[in-house]
Amino acid sequence: MTQFVDVKNMTRWIHRDGVEPIMAGMVQYLEDDFLRWEKFDKVPRVASHTPFGVIELMPTSDHQEYAFKYVNGHPSNPARGFQTVTAFGMLADVDNGYPTFLAEMTLLTALRTAATSAMVAKRLARPDSTVMAMIGAGSQAEFQALAFRAVLGIDQLRVYDVAPEAVVKLRRNLEPLGFGILAADSTDEAIEGADVITTCTADKARNTILRSDQVGPGVHLNAVGGDCPGKTELEAAILDRGRVFVEYPEQTRIEGEIQQMAPDFPVVEFWKVLAGQEHARCSEGEITIFDSVGFAIADFSALRYLRDATAGTDMQARIDLVADPEDPKDLFSLINSLKPVG
Amino acid sequence: MTQFVDVKNMTRWIHRDGVEPIMAGMVQYLEDDFLRWEKFDKVPRVASHTPFGVIELMPTSDHQEYAFKYVNGHPSNPARGFQTVTAFGMLADVDNGYPTFLAEMTLLTALRTAATSAMVAKRLARPDSTVMAMIGAGSQAEFQALAFRAVLGIDQLRVYDVAPEAVVKLRRNLEPLGFGILAADSTDEAIEGADVITTCTADKARNTILRSDQVGPGVHLNAVGGDCPGKTELEAAILDRGRVFVEYPEQTRIEGEIQQMAPDFPVVEFWKVLAGQEHARCSEGEITIFDSVGFAIADFSALRYLRDATAGTDMQARIDLVADPEDPKDLFSLINSLKPVG
Numbered sequence: 153m154t155q156f157v158d159v160k161n162m163t164r165w166i167h168r169d170g171v172e173p174i175m176a177g178m179v180q181y182l183e184d185d186f187l188r189w190e191k192f193d194k195v196p197r198v199a200s201h202t203p204f205g206v207i208e209l210m211p212t213s214d215h216q217e218y219a220f221k222y223v224n225g226h227p228s229n230p231a232r233g234f235q236t237v238t239a240f241g242m243l244a245d246v247d248n249g250y251p252t253f254l255a256e257m258t259l260l261t262a263l264r265t266a267a268t269s270a271m272v273a274k275r276l277a278r279p280d281s282t283v284m285a286m287i288g289a290g291s292q293a294e295f296q297a298l299a300f301r302a303v304l305g306i307d308q309l310r311v312y313d314v315a316p317e318a319v320v321k322l323r324r325n326l327e328p329l330g331f332g333i334l335a336a337d338s339t340d341e342a343i344e345g346a347d348v349i350t351t352c353t354a355d356k357a358r359n360t361i362l363r364s365d366q367v368g369p370g371v372h373l374n375a376v377g378g379d380c381p382g383k384t385e386l387e388a389a390i391l392d393r394g395r396v397f398v399e400y401p402e403q404t405r406i407e408g409e410i411q412q413m414a415p416d417f418p419v420v421e422f423w424k425v426l427a428g429q430e431h432a433r434c435s436e437g438e439i440t441i442f443d444s445v446g447f448a449i450a451d452f453s454a455l456r457y458l459r460d461a462t463a464g465t466d467m468q469a470r471i472d473l474v475a476d477p478e479d480p481k482d483l484f485s486l487i488n489s490l491k492p493v494g
Numbered sequence: 495m496t497q498f499v500d501v502k503n504m505t506r507w508i509h510r511d512g513v514e515p516i517m518a519g520m521v522q523y524l525e526d527d528f529l530r531w532e533k534f535d536k537v538p539r540v541a542s543h544t545p546f547g548v549i550e551l552m553p554t555s556d557h558q559e560y561a562f563k564y565v566n567g568h569p570s571n572p573a574r575g576f577q578t579v580t581a582f583g584m585l586a587d588v589d590n591g592y593p594t595f596l597a598e599m600t601l602l603t604a605l606r607t608a609a610t611s612a613m614v615a616k617r618l619a620r621p622d623s624t625v626m627a628m629i630g631a632g633s634q635a636e637f638q639a640l641a642f643r644a645v646l647g648i649d650q651l652r653v654y655d656v657a658p659e660a661v662v663k664l665r666r667n668l669e670p671l672g673f674g675i676l677a678a679d680s681t682d683e684a685i686e687g688a689d690v691i692t693t694c695t696a697d698k699a700r701n702t703i704l705r706s707d708q709v710g711p712g713v714h715l716n717a718v719g720g721d722c723p724g725k726t727e728l729e730a731a732i733l734d735r736g737r738v739f740v741e742y743p744e745q746t747r748i749e750g751e752i753q754q755m756a757p758d759f760p761v762v763e764f765w766k767v768l769a770g771q772e773h774a775r776c777s778e779g780e781i782t783i784f785d786s787v788g789f790a791i792a793d794f795s796a797l798r799y800l801r802d803a804t805a806g807t808d809m810q811a812r813i814d815l816v817a818d819p820e821d822p823k824d825l826f827s828l829i830n831s832l833k834p835v836g
Contacts, residue, residue, distance in 0.1 A: 158814040159828075166829045198540050200555050205591050207560050209551050213542050218549050222562070222584070224591025230822040234590045238816040242564070246542075248576045249549050249566025258817035262825055291825035318823060325826045471813075472500040474580040475600035480572040481660060483604055483633035484667045486501075487508040 154242075156471040157255040157462060165458065165467050166259065171295070172302035177461070178267040179274075179303055181453040186271075188214070189423035192449055196403040204228055205356075206380060210241075212448035218244040219452040221257055225380060227356045236291065236354050237261065243455050251473055253459045257451070262292055264454035265446055266299035269374045272397060273348060274303050275425050275432040276440040277372035281347035283308040287339055287361050287385075288353035288377060289318035294325050296350050296376070301331070304348075310334045312342035314353075340366060351385045352376040358412075364389035369437040378409040379445040386441075388412040394439030397422045399447035408443040419443070496584075498813040499597040499804055507800065507809050508601065513637070514644035519803070520609040521616075521645055523795040528613075530556070531765035534791055538745040546570055547698075548722060552583075554790035560586040561794040563599055567722060569698045578633065578696050579603065585797050593815055595801045599793070604634055606796035607788055608641035611716050614739060615690060616645050617767050617774040618782040619714035623689035625650040629681055629703050629727075630695035630719060631660035636667050638692050638718070643673070646690075652676045654684035656695075682708065693727045694718040700754075706731035711779040720751040721787040728783075730754040736781030739764045741789035750785040761785070 157165070166174060185192075197210040205226030212219055221241035229236050239257035244250060273281075284306050286293055293311070300306040309331055313319050319335045327333055336342035339362065343349055349371055353361055364387050367373065373394070378384040386409045398404040398419045410417050422442070424430040433440055462468050477486050499507070508516060527534075539552040547568030554561055563583035571578050581599035586592060615623075626648050628635055635653070642648040651673055655661050661677045669675055678684035681704065685691055691713055695703055706729050709715065715736070720726040728751045740746040740761045752759050764784070766772040775782055804810050819828050 159817045160814060162817070163829050171829065193542050195540065198537065198551065198553060200535050200553060200560060200588075202557060202588055204589070207553075207555070207586060207588070207591055209540065209553055209562060211540060211542060211549075211551055213549070215544060218542060220551060220564070222586075222593065224586070226591045229590055232590070233822060234592065235816075235818060235822045235825065238592055238818070240593065240815045244549060244564075244566070246544055246549070247546070248571055248574070249547050249568045250576065250580055251564065251582065256815055256817055258825065259828065290823050294826035294830075315823075321821070321824050325824070325830050472502055473582045473598055474577075475501045475504070475598055476577060476580070479663070480575060480577045481632050481657075482663050482667070483577065483600065484636035486601065487505050487513065488636075488667050 153470040154251045154473045155253045155459070155468040157458060157468055159256045161467040162256050162259050165462050169461065171298045174263060175267050175270060175299040175302040178263060178454060178457050179271045181457040182267060182271050182450060183426060185449050185453040186423040186426050189449070194400055196406055197448065210448040210451055212452050213246055215246055218246050219448065219455050221448065221451040223261060227354045241451055241455055243459065253455065254471060254473065255455060255458055260454050260458060262295045264450050265292060265376065266295035268450050269296060269376060269442065269444060270299035270303035272422055272442045273300065273372055273374055276397065276442065277304060277348050278370055278433065278436065281372070282306055283310065283346050284348040284350060285343040285346035286311045287342060287349065287351045289313040289322040290352065290354055292352050292376065293322050296352065297326055297331060300348065306348065308332045310336050310342045310344065310346055312336040312339050346371065348372045348374060350374040350376060353385060356380060356383045358382065358384050360387045361385045362390065363387045364393060367439060369439065371439055373439065373441040374444065375409050375441060376444045378443070379407050381406060381411060384409050384412055391441065394441050395420055396441045396443050397425065398443050399445065403447060404443055404445050407445045410443055495812040496593045496815045497595045497801070497810040499800060499810055501598045503809040504598050504601050507804050511803065513640045516605060517609050517612060517641040517644040520605060520796060520799050521613045523799040524609060524613050524792060525768060527791050527795040528765040528768050531791070533557070536742055538748055539790065552790040552793055554794050555588055557588055560588050561790065561797050563790065563793040565603060569696045583793055583797055585801065595797065596813060596815065597797060597800055602796050602800060604637045606792050607634060607718065608637035610792050611638060611718060611784065611786060612641035612645035614764055614784045615642065615714055615716055618739065618784065619646060619690050620712055620775065620778065623648055625652065625688050626690040626692060627685040627688035628653045629684060629691065629693045631655040631664040632694065632696055634694050634718065635664050638694065639668055639673060642690065648690065650674045652678050652684045652686065652688055654678040654681050688713065690714045690716060692716040692718060695727055698722060698725045700724065700726050702729045703727045704732065705729045706735060709735070709781060711781065713781055715781065715783040716786065717751050717783060718786045720785070721749050723748060723753060726751050726754055733783065736783045737762055738783045738785050739767065740785050741787065745789060746785055746787050749787040752785055
């Protein structure tokens with residue numbers, strides 16, 4: 153039997169533990185796994201592209217456990233009443249190959265994407281950061297805000313979205329939680345005085361939602377939305393002005409902001425910062441850029457965290473996903489009996 | 495909501511419809527999909543190897559529907575009470591990326607592997623074939639036998655397995671269903687007078703369970719067990735003596751019997767036989783060889799068939815696998831409400 157956390161139980165878990173404690177806990181799991189980065193099997197995600205979206209499989213393994221995530225990205229979905237991104241995933245036991253844990257991951261991906269951004273910003277943003285500009289106020293925005301408050305203490309947001317109703321939604325969700333939120337009329341207004349700039353828009357195109365001349369010294373740029381071939385958000389010139397930190401270069405060069413750059417454009421693998429092999433921020437004035445695309449190891453961490461946090465509770469249900477006859481060499485016995493099993 | 499067929503309901507379906515009618519129906523779906531082979535996205539499966547087994551993801555898409563299967567292969571599992579192969583898989587709507595159908599696939603893979611073998615043998619075996627030798631009587635054996643009876647009318651089996659208890663199991667399962675079964679003491683005895691030879695053993699090694707001098711003229715060789723790098727069953731010389739038919743050459747050259755041959759070893763893509771672009775059997779005396787490894791398109795067909803055959807029945811349950819908020823741009827609303835959803 154495989155343990156299963158469905159959407160309802162995912163929301164029960166988030167209610168029980170709270171988004172910010174979950175972000176803090178998930179960052180611990182992420183750091184544990186990023187610190188043993190070299191132990192993991194790593195491949196760029198396996199993508200099936202169509203003109204209107206992408207479906208991807210993201211596998212990884214530490215040779216004890218195997219994880220994969222199914223995730224789609226369909227920018228035109230919201231206009232038709234669907235989520236841009238939905239996901240589910242699982243863990244399996246490498247020793248015998250049996251799936252052990254299945255979970256909804258639309259919400260879990262939102263949590264882990266934001267937790268990863270916060271883990272990185274904790275090392276790269278200026279320690280005195282208090283103000284975050286957010287360009288894009290879609291489904292990921294609240295999670296980013298809560299992760300940055302949980303991990304860096306940032307609670308002042310300056311938000312711009314081409315769709316004003318998205319900012320209205322963000323304020324409705326976050327102001328009751330104590331955030332100070334300025335609804336900006338432009339990107340320029342949003343980034344005024346920001347220590348951190350988070351870009352997170354959904355359009356699958358080569359966009360420039362942030363120009364180089366808009367980015368001042370000392371900023372940490374948390375570039376979340378450029379995560380797919382043909383989908384970028386930053387003017388390329390920005391990338392030449394600071395150090396660019398990535399999860400897994402082989403994947404980021406295909407999917408991230410650096411798809412705009414030469415194949416040998418210099419990047420820093422973030423796990424090396426954690427491991428003390430690369431510098432974090434070098435100066436007050438340095439521009440640091442996290443070219444986030446989302447890598448399978450972060451899903452591995454998120455699934456492990458969810459499983460451990462809900463173990464032994466009724467938030468996990470048993471699901472009969474894999475036939476397991478008494479005699480393992482006699483699969484046919486399952487259907488040869490006079491009546492169905494179970 | 496995603497529809498779900500678990501193990502219990504898979505067995506209910508097989509009981510309702512019967513293995514042989516299912517094989518016949520599945521062959522129809524397989525032929526439909528193999529005939530439009532060029533329309534599918536095709537990639538070799540994504541494998542994570544360890545010294546004791548492999549975990550694989552097998553995706554494909556016809557640009558209307560997307561399918562993938564999770565499957566493991568652990569030859570040492572049965573000795574520890576586990577299945578060698580377990581699997582589950584799903585269908586998704588390419589248009590919006592949402593998963594629509596999830597199913598156990600340990601049993602379904604057993605059915606589709608055998609149905610694929612039978613579909614191929616229907617074109618390649620001599621039309622007057624009545625006797626099948628089976629080398630290996632593991633979990634796949636009964637399914638192969640039933641598929642060959644359903645599709646080719648073969649009901650005489652000559653079976654050899656290094657483990658005599660496996661043959662006892664096969665007889666126990668199949669003799670009540672009307673098969674004539676000879677329990678052979680050797681491969682030589684098993685293949686005596688056989689029109690079709692099915693090889694299907696589990697050991698992950700470069701084995702020779704069938705030598706070239708054992709294969710006479712006119713035989714159709716259904717080589718099922720060589721399906722993984724480092725796992726072959728046939729003496730390479732056999733492959734030089736007949737035409738070799740494959741599912742997807744790019745994958746078979748990595749995983750199949752032809753991994754023993756040069757990278758340009760000539761093969762025939764089976765879908766071209768269906769489409770009339772390549773000859774089936776050319777003469778009474780020709781040796782034909784199906785180097786079966788299992789390709790994602792066959793899983794796509796099997797999932798579609800299962801879904802269609804169980805649609806509108808209580809064999810499909812609803813599973814809440816993917817968060818789907820009322821406002822698709824407001825994922826946070828799912829966890830921001832005063833109480834959990836559902």
